[in-house]
Amino acid sequence: MARPIADVLREMNRGDFFDEVSDELGALVEAVQETGKAGMLTLKISVSPxxxxxxxxxxxxxTRLPRRARGDNVFFVASTGSLQRHDPRQSDIFEPRLATSDDAEPRQARKVKGYDD
Structure with a gap:
C-alpha cells in the first residue's frame, strides 16, 4: 500500500512545502468567503527518475483567488490633464482651498502706505 500523500507532502522541503500549501488554501478559503465567488488551488507533484x-x-x-468587485471612481480633469477628486473650478464653501496651478495667474503684491518691510 502506498504512503498517504499528506505524509509525503509533510516531508517535502523539510515541511516548508506543506506549510505553503496550507497557507495558500487558507488564503483561498478567506477570499471565497469575502467575495462569495469561487477560486481554485492547483497542486502539482512531479516525479522523475x-x-x-x-x-x-x-x-x-x-492559486486563482476570486477577484473582489471594485466600483468605478469619478474624477475631474484639470486644465493640466491631472485627475482631481474635486472640481478645480469650484470653491468649497466649507473649507478654505489652497491655490493650485489651475487658479488664476498670481498677482504682484502691492505695498500699503504706512507699513515698512
Missing part, C-alpha cells in the same frame, strides 16, 4: 531505486519529487502550488 533519479537513478537506482530513487526518484526526485517536486511540488508546485498555485
Amino acid at each position: 533519479n537513478g537506482g531505486a530513487t526518484v526526485k519529487v517536486a511540488g508546485d502550488v498555485s
